[in-house]
Amino acid sequence: MKRTSIISLVVLLLIFIFLILRQEYHDISSPPSPDGCVVCHEPETELSPSHLLAVLGCSSCHLGNPFARAKDRAHMGIVKNPGDLHFSRLTCGRNGCHPDLPQRVEKSIMATNRGILKAMQTLWPHDTSESVHDVHELIEKPIGQSVALDHFRKMCGGCHLWRPRYPKLGEIGRRGGGCTDCHIQELSSHTQDLSKKRFRHPELTTRIPSENCLKCHNRSARIGLSYTGRFESEAYGTPYQKGGPGSRRLSGGRFYLELPSDVHHQKAGMDCIDCHTEKGVMGDGKIYTHQEEQVDITCITCHDPDLQNENPDRELARRLERLNRRQPSFSVLSYVISPNGSPLYHIRPGPGNKMKLYRKRDGKEIVFERLAQPEVHKAPYHKRLSCQACHSAWMPQCYGCHETLFKQASQRGWLTGKKWPGRWVEGRSYLRFRKPTLGVCPDGQIGPFAPGCQVFLETFDEKGDYQPDISLRSLVMASFDPHTTAKNSPDCIGCHLDSKVLGLGEGSLKVTGKGLNFKPVYLSSESGLGIEFPLDAFVSAKGSLLQKPSRPQGRPFNGEELKQITRVGLCIPCHDQYDDPIYSRYEQSLSRFLAGDAPCRKEVP
Amino acid sequence: MAELAWWAFLFALITGVILSFNYRPWGDVFKSVSKLTGWLPYGAFFRRLHYLSGQAFLILTFAHTLEHFLRETYRHIKPQEWTKLVLLFFLSFPLVFTGFILKGDKGGIIAGRVMYNLAQEIPCLGSGLAALLLRPGEDFFLLPYLHHSVILPLVVIFLLGRHRKRLLPKGGLGWTLMAFLAFLATFYPLPPDVPPHVETTQIAGPWFFHGIQLLLRYGHPFWVGVLWPLVPIGLLAILSFIPSSLLKWAKWIVIITWLLHVTFLLIAWCLIPGFIK
Numbered sequence: 001m002k003r004t005s006i007i008s009l010v011v012l013l014l015i016f017i018f019l020i021l022r023q024e025y026h027d028i029s030s031p032p033s034p035d036g037c038v039v040c041h042e043p044e045t046e047l048s049p050s051h052l053l054a055v056l057g058c059s060s061c062h063l064g065n066p067f068a069r070a071k072d073r074a075h076m077g078i079v080k081n082p083g084d085l086h087f088s089r090l091t092c093g094r095n096g097c098h099p100d101l102p103q104r105v106e107k108s109i110m111a112t113n114r115g116i117l118k119a120m121q122t123l124w125p126h127d128t129s130e131s132v133h134d135v136h137e138l139i140e141k142p143i144g145q146s147v148a149l150d151h152f153r154k155m156c157g158g159c160h161l162w163r164p165r166y167p168k169l170g171e172i173g174r175r176g177g178g179c180t181d182c183h184i185q186e187l188s189s190h191t192q193d194l195s196k197k198r199f200r201h202p203e204l205t206t207r208i209p210s211e212n213c214l215k216c217h218n219r220s221a222r223i224g225l226s227y228t229g230r231f232e233s234e235a236y237g238t239p240y241q242k243g244g245p246g247s248r249r250l251s252g253g254r255f256y257l258e259l260p261s262d263v264h265h266q267k268a269g270m271d272c273i274d275c276h277t278e279k280g281v282m283g284d285g286k287i288y289t290h291q292e293e294q295v296d297i298t299c300i301t302c303h304d305p306d307l308q309n310e311n312p313d314r315e316l317a318r319r320l321e322r323l324n325r326r327q328p329s330f331s332v333l334s335y336v337i338s339p340n341g342s343p344l345y346h347i348r349p350g351p352g353n354k355m356k357l358y359r360k361r362d363g364k365e366i367v368f369e370r371l372a373q374p375e376v377h378k379a380p381y382h383k384r385l386s387c388q389a390c391h392s393a394w395m396p397q398c399y400g401c402h403e404t405l406f407k408q409a410s411q412r413g414w415l416t417g418k419k420w421p422g423r424w425v426e427g428r429s430y431l432r433f434r435k436p437t438l439g440v441c442p443d444g445q446i447g448p449f450a451p452g453c454q455v456f457l458e459t460f461d462e463k464g465d466y467q468p469d470i471s472l473r474s475l476v477m478a479s480f481d482p483h484t485t486a487k488n489s490p491d492c493i494g495c496h497l498d499s500k501v502l503g504l505g506e507g508s509l510k511v512t513g514k515g516l517n518f519k520p521v522y523l524s525s526e527s528g529l530g531i532e533f534p535l536d537a538f539v540s541a542k543g544s545l546l547q548k549p550s551r552p553q554g555r556p557f558n559g560e561e562l563k564q565i566t567r568v569g570l571c572i573p574c575h576d577q578y579d580d581p582i583y584s585r586y587e588q589s590l591s592r593f594l595a596g597d598a599p600c601r602k603e604v605p
Numbered sequence: 606m607a608e609l610a611w612w613a614f615l616f617a618l619i620t621g622v623i624l625s626f627n628y629r630p631w632g633d634v635f636k637s638v639s640k641l642t643g644w645l646p647y648g649a650f651f652r653r654l655h656y657l658s659g660q661a662f663l664i665l666t667f668a669h670t671l672e673h674f675l676r677e678t679y680r681h682i683k684p685q686e687w688t689k690l691v692l693l694f695f696l697s698f699p700l701v702f703t704g705f706i707l708k709g710d711k712g713g714i715i716a717g718r719v720m721y722n723l724a725q726e727i728p729c730l731g732s733g734l735a736a737l738l739l740r741p742g743e744d745f746f747l748l749p750y751l752h753h754s755v756i757l758p759l760v761v762i763f764l765l766g767r768h769r770k771r772l773l774p775k776g777g778l779g780w781t782l783m784a785f786l787a788f789l790a791t792f793y794p795l796p797p798d799v800p801p802h803v804e805t806t807q808i809a810g811p812w813f814f815h816g817i818q819l820l821l822r823y824g825h826p827f828w829v830g831v832l833w834p835l836v837p838i839g840l841l842a843i844l845s846f847i848p849s850s851l852l853k854w855a856k857w858i859v860i861i862t863w864l865l866h867v868t869f870l871l872i873a874w875c876l877i878p879g880f881i882k
Binding site for chain 2: 007009011012015016018035036059063064065066067068069072073074076077087090
């Protein structure tokens with residue numbers, strides 16, 4: 001053998017000895033998880049029974065390079081929050097896991113904010129060349145000149161599912177994050193020290209606590225607050241406690257008052273997910289512009305259910321039932337189906353005319369009655385009334401939304417975190433909890449309306465000069481379910497002769513032979529707001545529109561409807577029962593009354 | 606030189622067989638390669654040795670071909686022997702290229718797509734040839750794996766004809782080469798595998814492909830991605846068929862085309878960083 005070969009063999013031998021001695025290459029016991037991340041990171045708790053670390057490992061969700069030894073290589077492409085919609089198709093939505101869900105969620109209202117964007121671009125100063133359809137499109141677009149989009153970016157864009165999670169304290173740090181926004185049990189501390197080997201991993205859940213919904217749904221319509229019996233009050237901090245402002249505080253230092261909560265919360269302790277289905281919240285894959293198009297439940301879904309649906313998604317119902325281990329399992333599949341076909345697997349027929357609901361979070365059985373009193377609920381003259389029109393105990397109403405844009409100062413936008421010129425200052429005229437104003441909703445039913453929003457926009461340019469051409473008044477009333485359902489409803493006069501409910505606003509209403517005579521409490525003409533009608537007036541006594549409805553199909557009562565409603569109101573003091581014979585032949589009774597033949601007319605001088 | 610190339614091929618073959626026990630060309634290939642490299646005992650060493658011996662085979666085959674080209678061997682040997690040599694040299698490129706794809710990382714996936722799309726650009730034969738090279742979808746890595754680990758090695762073994770009369774090539778510098786490669790494999794860090802989902806501004810293919818990668822930015826894929834790489838190889842292959850009177854000119858054309866390729870390669874190396882910025 002040549003000398004070079006011998007030397008080479010010796011070198012080879014030395015290399016092999018080196019390799020054998022070098023621990024990195026062989027001192028590896030069998031890994032405790034499917035990937036190597038746990039060498040450095042060891043969660044103290046499991047994520048959930050269906051996401052066991054020993055089965056999925058870390059990289060199935062967090063990606064990265066799960067077996068690389070060097071930190072920079074192992075962390076290349078790592079995703080801290082797998083639920084982030086920017087990555088969710090690769091993580092939660094990967095094949096074999098939930099492949100259809102990210103695509104659905106991306107199109108859902110909570111991810112697109114289509115309704116808000118459309119309304120703002122229609123009602124606010126906006127250059128149509130900058131128009132966008134959804135938040136994701138807006139994130140990708142450079143910042144333009146549109147005042148509407150500037151306001152959205154800086155004031156509204158903090159609540160949408162495309163928003164990444166930021167390590168911030170308070171509510172802001174808990175918002176956003178795509179799938180994670182809803183599906184984790186929030187940790188008490190939002191900053192995890194991952195430099196330590198052992199750490200607490202947030203738990204995943206499908207039993208979503210209502211607190212997760214309330215992170216966002218506590219402003220604007222404030223339905224989350226109202227449902228739990230909280231009314232965001234004025235900043236006075238009343239009622240005082242111990243000589244100072246009250247201790248009932250919401251995020252952002254806002255005060256609140258305790259009011260009767262929604263009956264579903266008060267009596268049954270139900271969470272949001274006990275009513276709202278996965279399709280209603282995460283979308284069904286279709287793009288909707290308004291939330292009421294996506295939400296797939298109504299009151300009668302449960303209270304007057306159709307249990308004879310021939311096409312229930314039995315497989316999905318079984319799967320959902322099986323996934324929620326706190327739900328009792330039944331051999332017979334009989335459950336409520338939403339109008340869009342979503343199985344409400346936890347709501348079943350009960351004994352007699354009753355229904356049973358098993359709360360999704362703890363499986364507790366709640367027995368409730370089906371729709372009773374057909375003479376009330378099926379009365380033909382009330383067929384256009386929505387359930388919310390009568391059963392909403394109160395509605396938070398925020399009057400006068402004063403938005404001022406100072407272009408001299410700068411403000412950070414929610415979507416990108418960048419700062420650019422233009423600072424918004426927001427204020428309001430006043431807040432009230434009152435019975436709702438009624439009007440005709442986009443679906444043709446009569447339902448509650450509240451300000452949404454009454455914008456008084458003032459703009460000041462870079463020199464601090466007022467810009468009248470991009471300042472405006474845009475007063476809009478919107479219909480929504482206030483989530484303050486009460487078992488009892490107002491008496492008949494409470495609607496038929498109440499100026500606030502009729503849409504005229506607070507004041508004194510007289511029904512005369514010449515029509516309605518209304519004197520408002522609030523005189524806007526003397527307020528300096530620049531409007532001639534009260535902020536709470538949706539319609540004039542003559543039936544003229546005073547504020548725009550949020551949807552073209554919505555409207556307040558027109559003059560003829562106001563006349564009819566108030567005319568009935570005159571009969572109600574005496575004829576206050578639904579089954580009163582005059583209502584079954586109302587037109588006949590009215591003719592008799594006007595002709596002076598009615599017994600009551602004879603008795604009245 | 607040929608013996609050394611044979612040695613390098615043999616190392617690549619042996620290390621490839623060792624790696625294949627743990628490599629899966631389906632499912633999460635990136636994770637499979639990551640596990641093979643980072644977790645399995647000596648996995649990183651064998652992967653590096655496989656990579657380096659493959660590169661050595663390519664370079665030594667090139668050197669062997671260049672040696673015979675400069676000696677003008679094509680004038681004396683049978684045309685089919687010369688063609689076999691050039692074909693062997695040519696096949697060393699797809700052999701290394703398919704290995705690059707099988708990494709399963711971002712670079713590998715993009716390289717696979719480029720190969721598939723370039724094949725489709727070939728008139729008439731394109732779609733059929735592309736289907737033989739790669740199948741998009743869940744079996745993305747299956748055909749490259751078949752080519753890399755079975756078909757191409759078998760063809761190379763066949764083409765090595767003259768040099769495979771013994772089970773092992775002659776010793777000589779073979780052991781030195783092995784020691785050198787093993788030494789490199791112990792300390793040389795492989796370029797990082799970029800996870801497939803990572804958004805990157807730039808991904809580079811195998812080093813010898815950088816020139817074509819640069820040209821693909823500006824030219825039609827068929828001309829610069831298919832025809833242009835085949836020109837110098839094709840010209841080289843037909844040298845032994847060209848009449849003696851024209852050989853001098855043909856030789857210079859071959860040299861010029863190769864120099865152009867090298868020039869583009871050098872320009873690309875200056876413009877394209879090895880990995881993500």
